[in-house]
Amino acid sequence: MLVFERFAVPGRIGPVSCGFQPGRLTCLLGPNGSGKSSLLAGAAGLLSGEGGVSLDGRRLERYELAELARRRAMLGQQQTMPLGLRGFELLALGAEPIGGVTEAVCLAIADLTEPLGLSGLFERTVSSLSGGEQQRLMIAKAMIQVSPSVNDQARLLLLDEPLASLDWQHQLSVLRVLQQLSRQGLAVAVSIHDINLACHYGDELWCLKQGQLVARGGPEVITSVLIEQVFGVRTRLLEQDGSQVFMPLD
Numbered sequence: 001m002l003v004f005e006r007f008a009v010p011g012r013i014g015p016v017s018c019g020f021q022p023g024r025l026t027c028l029l030g031p032n033g034s035g036k037s038s039l040l041a042g043a044a045g046l047l048s049g050e051g052g053v054s055l056d057g058r059r060l061e062r063y064e065l066a067e068l069a070r071r072r073a074m075l076g077q078q079q080t081m082p083l084g085l086r087g088f089e090l091l092a093l094g095a096e097p098i099g100g101v102t103e104a105v106c107l108a109i110a111d112l113t114e115p116l117g118l119s120g121l122f123e124r125t126v127s128s129l130s131g132g133e134q135q136r137l138m139i140a141k142a143m144i145q146v147s148p149s150v151n152d153q154a155r156l157l158l159l160d161e162p163l164a165s166l167d168w169q170h171q172l173s174v175l176r177v178l179q180q181l182s183r184q185g186l187a188v189a190v191s192i193h194d195i196n197l198a199c200h201y202g203d204e205l206w207c208l209k210q211g212q213l214v215a216r217g218g219p220e221v222i223t224s225v226l227i228e229q230v231f232g233v234r235t236r237l238l239e240q241d242g243s244q245v246f247m248p249l250d
């Protein structure tokens with residue numbers, strides 16, 4: 001389990017005292033600048049601050065980098081793309097911390113090929129791909145690094161706005177795969193701007209405003225009142241056949 005212990009970066013986030021739990025998909029919601037990326041970077045051990053962050057009871061700074069890379073994967077919001085690589089070579093980078101491309105890693109890649117639409121991308125140079133295609137490869141790379149089927153030390157998958165440049169079909173596929181990975185025992189945390197998708201797929205929703213965690217819990221904690229307070233948008237909750245969606249009124 002990943003635990004924030006009064007973790008704070010003044011002016012950016014916190015203090016936050018709670019955690020990302022194994023077996024659960026946590027969706028971070030909040031307006032621009034509310035602290036989602038800062039919290040994910042703190043969870044990855046890429047941003048230090050006051051208080052601390054522990055993984056399986058051990059402070060992140062006590063892990064060797066190589067060991068941390070076997071425990072957690074992080075996909076940031078802004079990545080430097082290795083433009084000269086081919087798609088498969090990019091995926092192979094995800095397997096580096098766990099011993100390289102083995103037969104099991106190839107099977108894990110095969111499992112991701114259909115849901116993430118990778119089949120036409122393996123041989124192509126990254127620079128020749130669209131933004132969404134590049135993003136799907138980067139998501140797959142992070143998933144391979146901590147796929148429980150190839151890495152028994154994997155604990156945590158962190159993705160900062162992974163859906164931002166994806167079409168609707170691939171947004172849904174990625175969320176389904178993230179759900180599956182969480183069901184295999186990973187703690188998965190993802191920042192996302194689509195409140196309806198977060199409520200549909202998230203086991204837990206964390207809502208941030210100006211660096212503070214203002215709501216946390218199952219989808220029931222997200223209400224029209226909260227959305228107006230946090231995002232300044234009036235919504236109505238529509239319900240049909242057991243499904244709910246927030247519809248903006250403004």
Ligand SMILES: Nc1ncnc2c1ncn2[C@@H]1O[C@H](COP(=O)(O)OP(=O)(O)OP(=O)(O)O)[C@@H](O)[C@H]1O
Pocket residue numbers: 011012013030031032033034035036037038039077
């Ligand atoms: N490198 C930095 N140095 C100083 N302040 C920063 C830095 N990066 C972000 N901030 C500030 O920290 C706060 C939280 O930013 P953060 O990027 O975590 O928000 P976010 O919720 O991820 O936003 P977005 O939805 O726009 O990606 C903001 O006020 C931002 O201006």
